[in-house]
Amino acid sequence: xxxxxxxxxxxxxxxxxxxxxxxxxxxxPKISKELLLKMYRLMFQIRAFDERAILLQxxxxxxxxxxxxxxxxxxxxPPLCLKPADWVVPTYRGGGVYFARGMQMRYALLYWAGxxxxxHFPEGNNDMIFSIPVGTHLTQVMGLAWGEKLKKxxxxxxxxxxxxxxxxxxxxxALTFAGQFKLPAIYIIENNGWAISVxxxxxxxSPTLAQKAWGYGIEGIQVDGNDCLAVYKAMTDxxxxxxxxxxxxLIECETYRMSHHxxxxxxxxxxxxxxxASWAKKDPIARLRKFLTAKKLWDEKAEMLLARExxxxxxxxxxxxxxxxxxxxxNMFADNYAKAxxxxxxxxxxxxxxxxxxxxPEILTTLPPAEGRFP
Amino acid sequence: xxxxxxxxxxxxxxxxxNEALDQAMAKDDRVMILGEDVGxxxxxxRATDGLWKKYGNDRVVDTPLAEIGIVGxxxxxxxxGLRPVAEIQFDGFMPAVFDQVVCHLGRLRSRTRGKMSxxxxxxxxxxxxxHAPEHHSESPEAYFxxxxxxxxxxxSTPHDAKGLLIAAIEDPDPVIFFEPKLLYRAARGEVPIExxxxxxxxxxxxxxxxxxxxxxxxxMVQTCLAAAEKxxxxxxxxxxxxxxxxxxxxxxxxxxxxGRAVIAxxxxxxxxxxxxxxxxxSERALLKLLAPVKRVGGWDIRMPLFRLEKYYIPDADRVAxxxxxxxxx
Numbered sequence: 001x002x003x004x005x006x007x008x009x010x011x012x013x014x015x016x017x018x019x020x021x022x023x024x025x026x027x028x029p030k031i032s033k034e035l036l037l038k039m040y041r042l043m044f045q046i047r048a049f050d051e052r053a054i055l056l057q058x059x060x061x062x063x064x065x066x067x068x069x070x071x072x073x074x075x076x077x078p079p080l081c082l083k084p085a086d087w088v089v090p091t092y093r094g095g096g097v098y099f100a101r102g103m104q105m106r107y108a109l110l111y112w113a114g115x116x117x118x119x120h121f122p123e124g125n126n127d128m129i130f131s132i133p134v135g136t137h138l139t140q141v142m143g144l145a146w147g148e149k150l151k152k153x154x155x156x157x158x159x160x161x162x163x164x165x166x167x168x169x170x171x172x173x174a175l176t177f178a179g180q181f182k183l184p185a186i187y188i189i190e191n192n193g194w195a196i197s198v199x200x201x202x203x204x205x206s207p208t209l210a211q212k213a214w215g216y217g218i219e220g221i222q223v224d225g226n227d228c229l230a231v232y233k234a235m236t237d238x239x240x241x242x243x244x245x246x247x248x249x250l251i252e253c254e255t256y257r258m259s260h261h262x263x264x265x266x267x268x269x270x271x272x273x274x275x276x277a278s279w280a281k282k283d284p285i286a287r288l289r290k291f292l293t294a295k296k297l298w299d300e301k302a303e304m305l306l307a308r309e310x311x312x313x314x315x316x317x318x319x320x321x322x323x324x325x326x327x328x329x330x331n332m333f334a335d336n337y338a339k340a341x342x343x344x345x346x347x348x349x350x351x352x353x354x355x356x357x358x359x360x361p362e363i364l365t366t367l368p369p370a371e372g373r374f375p
Numbered sequence: 376x377x378x379x380x381x382x383x384x385x386x387x388x389x390x391x392x393n394e395a396l397d398q399a400m401a402k403d404d405r406v407m408i409l410g411e412d413v414g415x416x417x418x419x420x421r422a423t424d425g426l427w428k429k430y431g432n433d434r435v436v437d438t439p440l441a442e443i444g445i446v447g448x449x450x451x452x453x454x455x456g457l458r459p460v461a462e463i464q465f466d467g468f469m470p471a472v473f474d475q476v477v478c479h480l481g482r483l484r485s486r487t488r489g490k491m492s493x494x495x496x497x498x499x500x501x502x503x504x505x506h507a508p509e510h511h512s513e514s515p516e517a518y519f520x521x522x523x524x525x526x527x528x529x530x531s532t533p534h535d536a537k538g539l540l541i542a543a544i545e546d547p548d549p550v551i552f553f554e555p556k557l558l559y560r561a562a563r564g565e566v567p568i569e570x571x572x573x574x575x576x577x578x579x580x581x582x583x584x585x586x587x588x589x590x591x592x593x594x595m596v597q598t599c600l601a602a603a604e605k606x607x608x609x610x611x612x613x614x615x616x617x618x619x620x621x622x623x624x625x626x627x628x629x630x631x632x633x634g635r636a637v638i639a640x641x642x643x644x645x646x647x648x649x650x651x652x653x654x655x656x657s658e659r660a661l662l663k664l665l666a667p668v669k670r671v672g673g674w675d676i677r678m679p680l681f682r683l684e685k686y687y688i689p690d691a692d693r694v695a696x697x698x699x700x701x702x703x704x
Contacts, residue, residue: 064507113682167440196419355686
């Protein structure tokens with residue numbers, strides 16, 4: 001019997017906007033001027049926010065913070081292709097995703113300041129809190145998509161993960177189910193080159209992560225993740241496919257983590273400055289700015305105005321974040337169950353007694369009011 | 376200690392872990408390290424700092440980011456004659472490896488009627504109070520103590536960290552080795568320069584006393600020593616060092632002497648290892664007790680984000696109050 005080739009794999013990579021801001025007009029998606037400007041604005045603002053958050057952390061006004069810089073296109077663009085009722089679960093490095101979904105960034109700061117009140121999304125959005133043990137949300141995203149399919153809503157569910165997380169079994173199980181049940185799910189691998197200190201090459205031996213899709217019978221594509229137009233095109237195609245019953249798409253966005261893993265990391269220990277510099281030339285924001293400028297949609301004056309407006313916006317968000325009083329310690333007992341069991345009622349009372357023993361009988365009246373549902 | 380040495384140097388706890396790994400690798404070329412960021416970066420807490428440079432890619436391995444891959448792979452390596460030391464980067468990532476631990480790690484010796492063993496060490500940081508993000512401050516020891524066939528160790532001093540880790544690597548059975556991350560740099564002490572072991576399964580009397588036995592482990596040992604000072608009574612503090620197999624002799628000897636026991640730890644009390652210890656004391660020493668055994672632990676809720684962690688993990692005041700109540704019973 002001859003050995004026959006029974007299937008071959010074909011993996012495509014999409015690039016539309018070159019690093020010098022020139023677009024391939026043949027591939028250019030239909031996109032309004034307003035949406036282009038919105039993309040630019042979101043990416044510009046989240047970068048400035050990121051820079052401020054790092055300063056806050058360095059001066060002791062914020063806890064450990066995961067930087068977004070370099071990944072603005074992969075984070076800010078996909079939400080623009082979705083409706084508020086579509087589900088989105090980013091990674092912990094997902095501030096740009098939440099921002100593009102309309103989150104007030106004071107809450108992002110509050111979360112990274114170690115305050116549970118930071119889990120706060122816009123009313124009406126189906127945003128979900130990310131998962132810190134990486135990848136554990138990927139099967140849940142499959143379930144969210146499954147629910148949309150069963151309820152016939154036309155809704156989709158989007159789950160992000162990193163190149164590191166693509167090594168976890170969770171992705172295998174998520175894609176297996178999503179392919180099997182032809183679910184309206186979209187998985188975005190933000191391949192930013194590094195899983196803390198481990199480079200992409202040390203994850204899968206395959207040349208792309210997009211090709212993983214092939215093993216599950218779903219669509220897969222690699223895009224230049226610093227090219228917001230390519231991200232937009234791949235995402236709108238995937239959303240259309242999902243909404244029209246065509247099933248799941250895996251989009252590998254090749255981007256770069258320009259900063260440390262978090263403020264607790266020192267990337268200088270394990271990667272070359274030359275590599276970082278080479279990626280700086282592919283910056284997603286500068287790239288769109290050049291494109292917009294060439295199209296006479298942007299100029300220095302607009303840039304200056306945006307910078308000024310962004311500074312005031314960040315000042316206001318930081319002020320709002322810092323205006324939150326320290327949380328009432330009793331808050332932690334709220335919302336653990338629909339109805340708190342006896343043990344929690346007793347333990348909360350014990351914490352009240354402990355607080356009084358330490359702070360005096362008036363302490364409970366001086367604390368900010370307890371928040372959340374209890375019992 | 377199996378061997379006494381005179382020459383010592385001052386190390387912190389994470390340096391002691393590093394030295395144990397280094398000496399174990401130098402002594403036995405079957406010993407290898409695998410985990411996330413353990414190589415070039417030297418681990419996120421620097422526990423493996425310098426070892427990749429010294430021992431190379433095959434013995435200090437930056438794995439893909441996949442905890443089941445790390446632990447399942449390490450089980451295979453251990454069965455096949457290697458002596459792997461797997462690092463799980465944070466306590467909050469330990470649940471990912473549960474299937475391998477519960478269904479295989481602790482059972483393979485028994486399932487193969489003793490033909491196979493899994494001489495594997497899984498190291499993981501433990502506990503809270505370092506203002507870390509969510510899932511980085513957990514105390515999951517009870518899940519592992521509940522699992523037959525494995526040993527669970529948690530040192531609280533640099534001396535014990537080095538000696539217990541070398542003992543764990545030399546142990547013929549699997550050992551989960553928790554490292555209190557609050558003490559990585561905060562705990563400093565004299566550590567013998569030579570390789571040595573601290574026996575697994577032996578507790579340490581961290582403070583002698585006659586009126587009450589305070590049983591604890593991990594970073595809570597420091598809290599308990601402070602609490603014992605605070606109450607100004609004769610409190611005996613036992614640092615368990617090994618959670619399974621438990622040093623019941625040491626616990627019972629102390630409780631029979633003092634007649635009172637408080638157990639302090641970071642995890643929620645319900646179903647905790649403190650609950651098991653309290654049950655054992657009640658079963659074995661009831662008639663020596665002058666007061667009910669008291670547990671001081673986290674509340675029965677998830678670990679909150681760090682702004683409230685100091686209200687979740689017992690502090691010296693809370694432990695001191697438990698001591699006072701037990702003494703006054």
